[in-house]
Amino acid sequence: MKFEVTILGSSSATPIFNRNPTAQILNINEKLYLVDCAEGTQQQMLRFDIKASRIDYIFISHLHGDHYLGLVGLLSSMHLNGRKKTLKVFCPPPLKEIVDLQLKYSETTLNYPVEFIFTDATSRGVILENQDIFVETIPLNHRIPCTGFLFRQKKRLRKLIKEKIAELEIPIPYYPAIKKGNDYEAPDGTIYKNSVLTIEPQEPKSYAYVSDTLYNENYLPQINAVTLLYHEATFLNDMLDRANQTHHTTALQAGEVAVKVNAGKLVIGHFSARYKTLNELLDEAQSVFPNTELAVEGKTFIISE
Amino acid sequence: MKFEVTILGSSSATPIFNRNPTAQILNINEKLYLVDCAEGTQQQMLRFDIKASRIDYIFISHLHGDHYLGLVGLLSSMHLNGRKKTLKVFCPPPLKEIVDLQLKYSETTLNYPVEFIFTDATSRGVILENQDIFVETIPLNHRIPCTGFLFRQKKRLRKLIKEKIAELEIPIPYYPAIKKGNDYEAPDGTIYKNSVLTIEPQEPKSYAYVSDTLYNENYLPQINAVTLLYHEATFLNDMLDRANQTHHTTALQAGEVAVKVNAGKLVIGHFSARYKTLNELLDEAQSVFPNTELAVEGKTFIISE
Numbered sequence: 001m002k003f004e005v006t007i008l009g010s011s012s013a014t015p016i017f018n019r020n021p022t023a024q025i026l027n028i029n030e031k032l033y034l035v036d037c038a039e040g041t042q043q044q045m046l047r048f049d050i051k052a053s054r055i056d057y058i059f060i061s062h063l064h065g066d067h068y069l070g071l072v073g074l075l076s077s078m079h080l081n082g083r084k085k086t087l088k089v090f091c092p093p094p095l096k097e098i099v100d101l102q103l104k105y106s107e108t109t110l111n112y113p114v115e116f117i118f119t120d121a122t123s124r125g126v127i128l129e130n131q132d133i134f135v136e137t138i139p140l141n142h143r144i145p146c147t148g149f150l151f152r153q154k155k156r157l158r159k160l161i162k163e164k165i166a167e168l169e170i171p172i173p174y175y176p177a178i179k180k181g182n183d184y185e186a187p188d189g190t191i192y193k194n195s196v197l198t199i200e201p202q203e204p205k206s207y208a209y210v211s212d213t214l215y216n217e218n219y220l221p222q223i224n225a226v227t228l229l230y231h232e233a234t235f236l237n238d239m240l241d242r243a244n245q246t247h248h249t250t251a252l253q254a255g256e257v258a259v260k261v262n263a264g265k266l267v268i269g270h271f272s273a274r275y276k277t278l279n280e281l282l283d284e285a286q287s288v289f290p291n292t293e294l295a296v297e298g299k300t301f302i303i304s305e
Numbered sequence: 306m307k308f309e310v311t312i313l314g315s316s317s318a319t320p321i322f323n324r325n326p327t328a329q330i331l332n333i334n335e336k337l338y339l340v341d342c343a344e345g346t347q348q349q350m351l352r353f354d355i356k357a358s359r360i361d362y363i364f365i366s367h368l369h370g371d372h373y374l375g376l377v378g379l380l381s382s383m384h385l386n387g388r389k390k391t392l393k394v395f396c397p398p399p400l401k402e403i404v405d406l407q408l409k410y411s412e413t414t415l416n417y418p419v420e421f422i423f424t425d426a427t428s429r430g431v432i433l434e435n436q437d438i439f440v441e442t443i444p445l446n447h448r449i450p451c452t453g454f455l456f457r458q459k460k461r462l463r464k465l466i467k468e469k470i471a472e473l474e475i476p477i478p479y480y481p482a483i484k485k486g487n488d489y490e491a492p493d494g495t496i497y498k499n500s501v502l503t504i505e506p507q508e509p510k511s512y513a514y515v516s517d518t519l520y521n522e523n524y525l526p527q528i529n530a531v532t533l534l535y536h537e538a539t540f541l542n543d544m545l546d547r548a549n550q551t552h553h554t555t556a557l558q559a560g561e562v563a564v565k566v567n568a569g570k571l572v573i574g575h576f577s578a579r580y581k582t583l584n585e586l587l588d589e590a591q592s593v594f595p596n597t598e599l600a601v602e603g604k605t606f607i608i609s610e
Contacts, residue, residue, distance in 0.1 A: 014382040015348045039378040040345045043320045063410040065381045073344040073374045077319040080578075094410045101406060105368040105399045107449050144412050273385075 001029045001132065003153060003205055003304035005228070008044040010269040010295040012212075012234050012248075013066050015040060017276055020297060021066035022269070024230070025050055026151060026207065029132045034058045034074075035149060035209050041070035042077055048298050052078055057128065059135070060091035061211035062121075062146035068095065072102045075110060083112040090127050090135075092145055093118040121145035124222055138222055140213035142247045148210040150223060153304065158198035168192065205304040208263075212270065214244065215253040224261045228303045230295065231257055233268035233281055251281040255288035269295030306334045306437065308458060308510055308609035310533070313349040315574040315600040317517075317539050317553075318371050320345060322581055325602060326371035327574070329535070330355055331456060331512065334437045339363045339379075340454060340514050346375035347382055353603050357383055362433065364440070365396035366516035367426075367451035373400065377407045380415060388417045395432050395440075397450055398423040426450035429527055443527055445518035447552045453515040455528060458609065463503035473497065510609040513568075517575065519549065520558040529566045533608045535600065536562055538573035538586055556586040560593035574600030 004027050009020035021038030025045070032054040034041070045052055052074060060068045068091075078087065089095070096116045103110065117127055119137050122145075128135040131154070138148030157179035165175075170184055178184055184192045208223040210231045223229060235243045237252035249257075251268055258266035266289050271278060278294050285292040293301070309332050314325035326343030330350070337359040339346070350357055357379060365373045373396075383392065394400070401421045408415065422432055424442050427450075433440040436459070443453030462484035470480075475489055483489055489497045513528040515536045528534060540548045542557035554562075556573055563571035573590050576583055583599050590597040598606070 013385050015351060020348070039375060040348050043325070043345050043348070046320060063407075065378050065407065065411055069374070069378045069407075070344060073370050076370045080318050092410075098403075098406055098410065101403055102368075102370065102374075105397075105403065105449070106370055144410070 001304060003028050004300050004302045005207060006300045007295040007297055008041055009038050010271055010297060012270045012272050014273050016273045020044055031056060036061055036067040037070045037074060038066050039069040042074050058089045059149050060095060062142060062144055063092055063094060072099055079110045086113045086115055088115045088117060090117045090119055119147050121147050138219050141216050142212045146212055151207040153204035155204050156201035159201055160198055164197055207303050213249060214247040215249045220261050226261060227264040228301060229258055229263040230267045232270035233285060234270050234272050236280055236284055251284040255285035258289040266292040267295050267301055268292060306609060308333050309605050309607045310512060311605040312600040312602055313346055314343050315576055315602060317575045317577050319578050321578045325349055336361060341366055341372045342375045342379060343371050344374040347379050363394045364454050365400060367447060367449055368397055377404055384415045391418045391420055393420045393422060395422045395424055424452050426452050443524050446521050447517045451517055456512040458509035460509050461506035464506055465503055469502055512608050518554060519552040520554045525566050531566060532569045533606060534563055534568040535572045537575035538590060539575050539577050541585055541589055556589040560590035563594040571597040572600050572606055573597060
């Protein structure tokens, strides 16, 4: 099952050096999930040929402008482009008030339903479950209420051993039960154990989106052994005081988080406008966690194929 | 005195085909005036190397998102970049409520004063006068309250004839009075008529920004003989019904406006997403008003040198 994330924005606070503020697109089994939606996200989607009509879920981590100011424009464009199907927006409660006010004064009634599902930044919780994934909020510690999001694939069904199934001429209607782990009784009464008919499915993969946060230990258990960890890394560690003051993380700390939770891979982003180039941030994170990459606009990271 | 306009966005409603929704920068005597501020205006200013710190005035025509959704992000970036001086925002009254709500939930107190000056879409009025210009609202007829803006240079002082001033050895303290039209009395009692000391200044130039509107005759007298007319031209004239229905103008109508008001030059913009290329829109406007150009992102039109 496809499970990958494409970076639409990697900048903190302001757009600069061709970096746009935060937004990411997850493709999970050919459904698109938008995570944060800074100003210019629409334009980035056009640039990278991502169809907004394919997005059914939007997740907003917090109400600093560099994480949500592109939302109303995107909702409006979906409306103008004829969207009819429901859009679910997971967000801090005041976002609905902001969106409603803007639609009110533009005298716009969207042609499609928007369902707001409010996040609670004080506790971990499953906010979405569908056939492919669970999504949990990750309570973070920022200057205003802020959550990250953990996307976990569902445990998949066992995989049929095609040759064995063919050899035994097992009829198709039996497949679902066998995939769930049942044995198979042939017409002659022979029992075939599930273990000879199937193999273990791939372990569920996961993606943690750790948006703006002061480094702390609270969220580490929740993201333990995550396949791909995106973590903000606004500053180099020589700016640790500034990071603490503004409730952000340094690249070194992001690397340390990846080590502590035993992440498969780390992607760092949300870079301060003071860094024209990003090599030092990458080097610093890699000094503790070598399998680190930079969030770069347009780049796709594969979580599961 | 420099008086020119640079197009930052020419698209209607949605960004598409590398066209951004509406925003323009006026440079009037090296001061910058931003006219409308769609999503992505900040990014466009970076792209065209326009310093936001030099903007002291922002004008918002109406509260459709494609004309103002970049404002809060821009205000926020000015704050983060250390702005201290006052910013004046001329806009429909509800915009203050929208901005205040967003700043409230991001817990942001701007480091600089923003003064909101509310426009009245029902009547023509001077909303700004400074040493260089007058700005008037142009009442338009759109689906929601909407004004255009007319920028008129002030009548300038008469120009000294340098050779004559030097010949008569007129002291510098006399210059201001002579520029205003006074005669000069030499120490020997000789009176020199102003007409031998000065020449007529350049006629004041003007720029009319005619944002979204249903074509009508009401605003024509106000923009008569305008030097440069920007007029929306959302559709080709074969979509006249759609233009009327959505309270927009066709390229043919924009050309007709330019003819009727005897404009010096016409620039058309606010192109519908249905037009991938713009030649037909240009041809249509030029069929009635040949001195027409397309609003193209990054292009600067000189109103006065």
